[in-house]
Amino acid sequence: MVDTASSTRAGTAAPGVSAPNADAAGDPAGGTPTAGTDTNVRIDVDLLAEHLLGRWAEDRRISRRLVLDPALHKVEGLTNHEHRVRAFDQLRILQQAGAIQRPYPPEFGGQDNHGGNLAAFEEITTADPSLQIKAGVQWGLFGSAVHHLGTERNHREFLPGIIDFSVPGCFAMTETGHGSDVQSIATSATYDPATQEFVVHTPFRGAWKDYIGNAALHGRAAVVFAKLVTRGVDHGVHAFYVPLRDEDGVFLPGVGGEDDGVKGGLNGIDNGRLHFDHVRVPRTNLLNRYGDVAEDGTYSSPIDSPGRRFFTMLGTLVQGRVSLDGAAVVAQKIGLQIALTYAMHRRQFPTDGGDEGVLLDYGRHQRRLIPRLATVFAQSFAHEQLLRTFDDVFSGRLDTPERREDLETQAAAFKSMSTWSALDTLQECREACGGAGFLAENRLTSLRADLDVYVTFEGDNTVLLQLVGKRLLTDFRKRAPRDAASTAKFVAAQVGAKLADASGVRRLGQTAKDRGSLAASVADLRDPTVQRALLAGRVDTMVTEIGVRIGSAGKDRARAAKLLNRSQHELIEAAKAHAELMQWDVFTAAVDEVAPGDTRRVLVWLRDLFALGLLEQHLEWYLVHGRLSAQRARAVSAYADRLIARLRPVVPQLLDSFGYQPGHVRAPIALGEEQARQDEAHAWFAAERAAGRLPEQEKKPRP
Template identity: 55%
Template sequence: MSTQPGASRPQTADSATEDLSTTEAAVAADSLEDPELDAAAAGGRIDREAVHQALLGSWPKERLAGRRNAANPVFWRDDSLGMDAHRERVLEQSRKLVETGTPALAYPVKYGGGNTAGGNIAAFEELVLADPSLQIKGGVQWGLFGAAILHLGTEVHHDRWLREVMSLELPGAFAMTETGHGSDVASIGTTATYDPETEEFIIHTPFRGAWKDYLGNAALHGRAATVFAQLITGGVNHGVHCFFVPLRDDDGNFLPGVGGEDDGLKGGLNGIDNGRLHFTNVRIPRDYLLNRYGDVAADGTYSSPIDSPGRRFFTMLGTLVQGRVSLDGASAVAMRAATAIAVTYGNQRRQFAGGDGDEVTLLDYQRHQRRLLPEVARAYAATFAHDELLRKFHEVFQDIADTPENRADLETLAAALKPVATWQALDSLQLAREACGGAGFLAENRLVGLRADMDVYATFEGDNNVLLQLVGKRLLDDHLARLKQDAVRTVASQVGSRAYRGIGLARLGANVGDFGRFGRSVGWLRDPVHQRQLLAARVEEPIGEIAAALARVRNESKQVQRDVFNQQQHKLIMAGRAYGELLQWESFTRALDRFDPASDTHRILTALRDLYGLEVIERDLGWYLMSGRLTVQRARMVSSYLNRLVAKLRPHAQDLVAAYGYEDAHLRAKIATGAEAERQAEAAQYYEQLRASGDAPVHEKTLRSQRDRR
């Protein structure tokens, strides 16, 4: 277990409160001045190219290739199209995407692929900037349907189907979700019963709730599907397995026993032909079972390299974690796009007269700064965290560090970051839309369209609340394991005892403490050690409280224990979300080490990191006050310092979003092209010339003032 900063000695809740009280006078004396940040704000600037390179992450070549695709008008969304035409356009775009070579990046070289799991997702997620429907349709084809064959099948399946999947000669659907079961995959109703006499599996949906639903490529284009079903042989159910099932003939007609419906118009992503599928005793050959983790012999004997049915199930689903990883990255792309559009517009649009009579730039208003600059900070935090997640994913799926422990960590990290990032993206898009006023509501400025398309990100590849519950359970298991290891028999004394540092997931990167204090002599709130303690306490204390509640009923019936656990569900999910935010803060902190600590870039990005962390803390100030983690006076200082931070970061806002590296062809928002600046310049020139001409009308208020003076 690694030790995090500020965790050199355990603290009890009382000692933590005592420590806060003893430093109250010092903090009160601190005027919250920051000479280094003041100097950077006054004249320094970030090194935009260096920051740009850091934001590109570990696969800059592949990410830039993805951006070139996104900047190509061939792949752009056409807002004038209805659903049917949009679907056909996206299908044709997918075929053209094959020609670029990017869809093949994740596949083995043997089949013409690039053999780079991380590089594939880096390129793929940038397609959000072209059309989210294209990104998701590609994700269905190559990231789900094809990935299921690649990761759950064996060489015979790869040789049979992968080339056609990669070339889109074989469009496919990923048939896991059912109308009656979404996130609870283990309970799906579709069955695959083995018939030893014909050596075939019989795929069947026994009731309406077992229909496969919300499937991309199912309504029109899919010719086959990877179908998840309960494998039954010899009267024994061996749990969920994956099967290759043909759907349609070459003319697009359903094969015998296969049926379905079109899901129709959706709230977004209408370039994808989502639909429902059902099967009535559809027979497929025995070797259409994707049998990497479970096989059935000709006589019906089942075998698996993994004895435990539960571990086998989670191993199979874990191979498909890339969907969650890519959604995390696509959300970071959307956040960057939203903040680039809104900050650019806010830097050009003027509203309401200032003291000198000229109208004020929107971003000069404190409220506008408090709306947009924290979103920029979140975009940076999400970007750096995603790159670390992507590196972990690459290490596992390229067999660099593919261990059960690393796979478990990867699954938990993805389950923590995907919900946080998708919610953040939706919030950023909405805040950016509102910050741009009526202009933000126009489709031509992209914000409403992006938000509509990304709305479903919060529930597919796992409902966010369900995923965070999985994270919370992992945190709780680690907490209980640590207590058991320490031979502690009660958890009550552990509640709020120390920053959460025992989680195995801390292995993701170096300790935050490795970066020291960044050469800054600043107040308590700006100390990264204290920031981390506060963010980590928001994870550990609820987990400790849940453990205590469960300990009190450990000798009760199973039903009582379930009821008590259910009563803790909200707290568990909030702890999972806090953990995802902690991961983002830590990733941002590690990213700071790429820059010279004496540089303006480091100082400004450190302030942006502080803005991210303190804004998260401000959101939960009530909890910090009730838990005794912050005094009232220090809680007030959080908001005061945030106001100061946004004011000091305001001169750098345009540089910070420009460092993303997005061009007009990526954003395609008219209000972010400089058109507003031209309008403002035209208006200013008009009034200047009018005043100079002497023909300017006199305002009624001026006349009244003159009369009153007489």
């Protein structure tokens, strides 16, 4: 990518926002507030915006244009019922606009465009997260299950009604009693060869399908996950198309349910519970891509292993996690655009010159928002990589077991990190806007409430990170030697590494190299090879320690299980560290795609700030393990502060690169309202001062 900042628009500051000054080195100017001087850094906003939009830029643009329609926007203050009705009606707008057909085969009006579908779908978050999730239930879960778990016979019978929205539906997997533990669900589908039907049954209250979108009110049919039993054999979890309600919205015989009621967020979605009392469905309602039952009850599957069959079926539904990752990134961009714009308008407390300073010129305010801006850039580029992996698999271009495993690992890791980050970022944005941030009209409280459940949607984040951790342990075992001599060398190397940590050899080397110079410490930390070595070293050390500990159990599986359970907290921390490393890697690759110039320079600052933020967050680990000297540890925070000051002047340009229009942001404090108040106050005081009408200030005698 070529940086043409000198010939294209040079980053437009928000109305009334002046770029602060900084010296040539980018250090904060003296005094309070800590702004900077104009560094003359000019990002090519169009170039960076295109980079952020990614491979499916046009699909995102189409979706962004669509969601400018006020009919799709969330209206604050609606009752639970009113919000549900509005969200349901909005789905028809999406369907009629052709916004949901992208992933389906051409014979059903689709484009086989899997990556573009999710890229466009994520942008609906700017309109209303309830709409995004309700659309996701209908076409991303219900429709996708039929599409990817069914065969041609299922497609012909069920997909048309799902796509044209004549059959609103549900994705009935989760049970009250088992949550993320799908393999242990109790709902069964027992085959009756006499009638060639499956009998779907919920044996007890804890087996009710729960938290199911569209179940309380709108769902006419559901893809129900149940244990397939035929000829007295349980073949594990399979998916079945089960009608729920008649045309008048009344439950069909044997089907029952309840309304989950008002939730902490996403109240445009009618979540509810479903149960089944010996409900009969035709044999052909089994979604039979990975398992089928003949008329006589004979079971067959292209995958012999029940475990591998189960995980393959669930793997086809990974797009829910992918889309949640993208939606969390979008929500953070909107939140940061609101909070940072407000911080560039809002004035508070007299400065050395007597005038009030804008909030974003204060060091602490910069510290609370600008590092989070760097993080959302990292997550945005990481999500683009995840989308590409997803499209490789679902398009069939690179649908290999290894690529599917990569997809599942990336989706679990990135979804966990971005959804947790969204809650943190939106809360910080809310607090950074003070009372204005607490007003519903400014969206921050609403966005945070709606995204709260994302951390447990499509798999609780903690459970998902265990999946990532187990992948890391599997890779470790593959690398670990198997013969006695090699094992002895391997163990000796680990002992040597621990001794180096404990003795401070690494710290001594850093101290000798730096010779007391903070500048030398900073120079080393700016080196991307040093950053990666520190991030990767933490992952490797953590995984190796856990792997060696569990390996000490030998063939004693019971002891190995106990050791794994005792190591669970460490394993999840290792999985987080691995996710952070992957984000750093993708961010660095994205930087490398941009030609030298100011745009790349700013991306490097953001990447470095992201890396230093991770080091600062885990500083205790690096000190305890001897990976950083005390001086290097101090340099981490010192250099982060310097980068934040450098980035302060280009914040308006970075926000421009998100590409969101006022109709996407829809927060008065970020659309000129606060600036108008400040201008009015400034003009009034100036006029009163010029007219000599301001009273004299009380002067207190000096002691």
